[in-house]
Ligand SMILES: *[C@@H]1O[C@H](CO)[C@@H](O)[C@H](O)[C@H]1NC(C)=O
Ligand SMILES: *[C@@H]1O[C@H](CO)[C@@H](O)[C@H](O)[C@H]1NC(C)=O
């Protein structure tokens with residue numbers, strides 16, 4: 001909240017139209033950039049573990065079952081998410097799930113995934129308005145596409161999000177991050193890391209096909225995964241986490257302003273990390 005305010009003040013002080021200030025609506029929230037160059041055929045998948053992180057959710061052992069699969073949209077615009085959960089908790093819903101900024105460590109500690117993926121630093125409040133999805137936290141998938149009702153065993157849904165990205169190197173990239181499944185009261189029930197499971201150049205049809213439960217690479221023929229799932233080996237060469245608000249830069253016009261914009265985006269990135 002504080003850093004969000006600070007960022008707004010910075011932009012205001014220099015007179016550069018921040019993403020937030022470009023809005024012609026009454027909303028003061030920053031807007032996420034739609035990503036139109038997500039690499040085709042890169043399929044990411046996160047599968048929940050066998051045991052819940054929040055043990056009281058499954059006193060007899062076990063967990064929510066399911067996964068999120070993601071791949072670039074047909075023209076590389078947006079990301080198609082296929083969400084499929086079952087064995088949902090009997091109470092405590094409606095459940096939410098989000099892309100979180102950090103990966104799950106080896107010990108499975110969902111708290112260590114930190115906050116929601118939020119490269120525009122819009123923060124938690126006010127809640128996401130799905131009718132204005134660009135102003136939601138990029139990682140707030142259930143905010144944008146619907147919470148999971150309780151009193152049903154399974155939930156499955158496929159949708160395209162314009163703002164989360166499979167393009168490495170930008171803040172909206174989630175391929176090296178995680179998702180968390182929550183009770184309505186935000187308690188973290190379980191979490192899982194995304195990993196690249198296929199990287200053929202073929203288009204998106206493969207995304208919606210379900211590889212068998214076996215650990216073999218029996219995906220669709222167009223998938224080239226060879227059965228090994230890289231365990232979140234974060235590419236260390238890619239360091240820039242500049243938020244995808246770079247749309248502010250072209251609007252800045254002069255070199256001086258562009259310089260300021262870069263500095264501010266960097267400042268925003270630093271505050272985001274803090
Ligand atoms: C969801 O996963 C279950 C269990 O793996 C599977 O049987 C079901 O077909 C999947 N549903 C969809 C819509 O993919
Ligand atoms: C959240 O809800 C769950 C399910 O109702 C409950 O077990 C848990 O104790 C709650 N956590 C908090 C912090 O209230």
Ligand SMILES: *[C@@H]1O[C@H](CO)[C@@H](O)[C@H](O)[C@H]1NC(C)=O
Pocket residue numbers: 109110111112
């Ligand atoms: C889980 O991670 C959080 C945040 O990193 C930390 O405070 C907590 O001690 C960890 N819990 C365990 C059991 O390691």
Ligand SMILES: *[C@@H]1O[C@H](CO)[C@@H](O)[C@H](O)[C@H]1NC(C)=O
Pocket residue numbers: 101102103168169170171173176177234235238239240241242
């Ligand atoms: C994930 O990737 C993004 C974009 O490339 C990068 O900024 C971030 O530091 C990475 N996170 C981790 C945990 O490696």
Ligand SMILES: *[C@@H]1O[C@H](CO)[C@@H](O)[C@H](O)[C@H]1NC(C)=O
Pocket residue numbers: 224225226227228
């Ligand atoms: C295939 O598996 C080998 C290890 O067996 C691994 O080094 C390689 O990166 C994998 N290739 C792909 C495309 O997953």
Ligand SMILES: [Cu+2]
Pocket residue numbers: 097098099100116180181182
């Ligand atoms: Cu979350």
